[in-house]
Amino acid sequence: MMQDPSKNGVLAVQTLRNNIMASSLLASAVIMLSSVIAMLMSKPSAQSSLFLYGDNSHLGFSIKVFSILVCFxxxxxxxxxxxxxxxxxxxxxxxPSKKILSWSPSLTMDYVGRSVNRGSYFWSLGSRAFYLSFPLFLWLFGPIPMFLCCIVLLLMLYSLDMSAEFGPAAESEDHKEVAKLPA
Structure with missing residues (x-):
């Protein structure tokens, strides 16, 4: 909801459109990969390879592939x-916010902000579930590649979540600067 939609309305809608397109693209990719995984599950188990470690049974393979499918x-x-x-x-x-408030007093700018935040939250969860599929896929080749992928994934997610600019360290620095400001 904007005070003057003629100035920045297109920018806001284009940004949300880009987010919708990104979510749709990831959802389409996940569905395509799910159908490939389902096809893999219906195929009889292949013979053991030198690259496979750990459980090579048909039941073990089915459990691994089913876990990837659930993740997708x-x-x-x-x-x-x-x-x-x-x-x-x-x-x-x-x-326009003036018209919205006259139509429905419960529909406020906070509600629209919460809707955008929920979309971002579900985007983040969808991305995390997609990231989780990489170690599960490497589990097909054994526990060692899965473990190594988990370590790399943890380091990657930690570096993304705990940035010095946006993480908890930045918040504590901002609070120190605010505390130093004269009253």
């Missing part, structure tokens, strides 16, 4: 929810 379907559901919230926000964001 969870990622798909999260991305669909992300598209849902972003679409709702893109409709509401260009409605």
């Amino acid at each position: 379907l969870v990622a798909f559901l999260f991305n669909v929810q992300s598209v849902r919230y972003y679409s709702q926000a893109s409709i509401l964001i260009n409605v």
Whole structure:
């Protein structure tokens, strides 16, 4: 919801459209990969390879592939929810706030902001579920590649989540600077 939608309305809707497109692309990729995994599950087990370590039984292979399939379907559901919230926000964001308040007093700018935040939250969860599929895929080749991928994934996610600019360290620095400001 904007005070003057003629100035920045296009920018807000284009940004949400880009988020919707990203979520749709990831959801489409996940569904395509899920159908490939389902096809793998229906095929009889291949012979043992030198590259496979650990359990080579048909049941073990089925459990591994089924866990990848579940991970992909969870990622798909999260991305669909992300598209849902972003679409709702893109409709509401260009409605002039004066008209909205006269139509429905419970529909406020905070509600639209929460809708955008929920879309971002589901996008994040969908991405995390997609990331989780990499170690599960490497589990097909044995526990060692899976373990190494988990370590790399943890380091990558830690570096993304705990950035010095945006993480808890930055918040404590901002609070120190605010405390030093004269009253």
